[in-house]
Amino acid sequence: MHTLISNCRFIDPSSDTISTGSIGFSGGVITSTGPASPQQPDNTIDAGGKLVIPGLIDCFARLREPGFEKLATISSETNAALHSGITTLMCSPDTDPITDEPAIVELIKRRALAGSGIKVLPIGAATMGQNGEQLGELRTLADSGCIAFSNGDYPITNTQVLRRLMEYSSGFGLKLIIAPQDPWLSDGVAHEGTVSTRLGLRAIPAAAETVALSQLIELCYQTGASVHFSRLSSHRGVQLVSQAKKDNINITADVGIDHLFLTEMDTSEFDSLCHTSPPFRARSDLEALREGVASGVIDAICSNHAPHETDSKLAPFPESLPGTSALDSFLALLFKLGNESDIALPTLIARASAGPADCFDLPQGRLNTGSPADLVIVDDECDWDFDHQHMRSQGKNSPYQGWSFQAKAKQVFVDGNEIALT
Amino acid sequence: MKSSPSVQKHCCPIRELGASVEHNLEKALQNADVVIGLRLQKERMRSALLSSEDEYYRSYGLTQARVALAKPDAIVMHPGPTNRGVEIESSVADGPQSIILEQVTGGIATRMAIMSIAMGNVEKSLVSSRTS
Incomplete structure (x- = not known):
């Protein structure tokens, strides 16, 4: 059946513009984009002038299932993602059991199929049990459906293991995802700056990121491994990634969306909802991250979603668990950034669609003819206020209570099939 | 996956020795x-x-x-x-x-010869071959 979304504006990530016209799809793939449809549709959806974007791709989120279902489930979190226009989500391996064997990958895929209907791509454990010592069964996990490999929130401290891991993964052409954090310098709860000094919080210097990045970049250079640096947080970190790319080292990078909005100032009231890893840093870091997104040094924007139960954030700031529940606000924040910064909206959409698709060799995230028809119709002129009570994620730990937004997903299609927003 | 040839060349000493390396x-x-x-x-x-x-x-x-x-x-x-x-x-x-068994058999003979030579038997064998 040939379906046409007519009377729409649309963002094709391959161009920096917003076009008007229609988008046709048939058999699960896009068949046309442009002013008019070349063929007569069987079914027409009048978008009423609303904006159509490719389904977003979140390249790092924690779904907590299996093992931590009291915090969140694949069903609850993928539903939150769906409402943010995310049609592909890559989930972290730090579950219980850890995603280090095919049975767990199978379980996640089955639960995802029974869930909201978005594409869930498991990230496999880079080391067995995320122990940082014994290499994971990368090829076996890749054959099972793992898209990339990571040690999640646990840094691999042994540089020999890191090097072996890079050699092993590059031998199979597999991609690693590494959050650059020196484990010793990261022993804190807030950015090392004026706010942590004033509040007396144990501080994490930007060097926690840059020391680890420098080491990792050198190992990438030596081994030729393909590494995606996840969740950059510092000005200098962006510079190091930029230089490494100029040196033709095989790396890509992302930033968690919260780091494009919040700074150390947001922790000044001991607000544990702003306790994250890596920490929110200085305004200059935020500006550099935004510039990195605009220039493409940062290829992707991820949610870095970390749902927690309420009690985990009721503790005093240093004892609270780090992370935000970020899926519910993901789409709204992208559009807010488009409205409030110098970064054009098409660029931001590209960083959350074609950008991660390029990083991980995915066919979706584009509006090209023949691409999977993962599409989102967005109402970008509705005013709404963020309210914890209306969050779909099981984790209510969002720092955006009361924030005003203008964008909401209205209709979502995955492989051409509309998925009801419930 | 998209690394430049210069990076690849730099990081593989075995290639510099003249061998080609294939992981597949x-x-x-x-x-x-x-x-x-x-x-x-x-x-x-x-x-x-x-x-x-x-x-x-x-x-x-x-x-x-x-x-x-x-x-x-x-x-x-x-x-x-x-x-x-x-x-x-x-x-x-x-x-x-x-040809694993032949290779291993040959390997034993080679090791025996090396050990014999290392223990000084090479001179004896040279002398005996000259005198004969």
């Missing part, structure tokens, strides 16, 4: 005249060189199907002892293309 066993076996395996040193697996025996066999195990990718008259070598089911399938180790 199926590709490496295409049209090979000789296929030689090596014993997997299981004790080294603790130093993060490999993930598991199982994955190693599936990725790099010399199976009949893989040997079939080489030339039809290719020979299969291995210095022994073999870890059957780890780096080589039993049917390959004992198969018609295998």
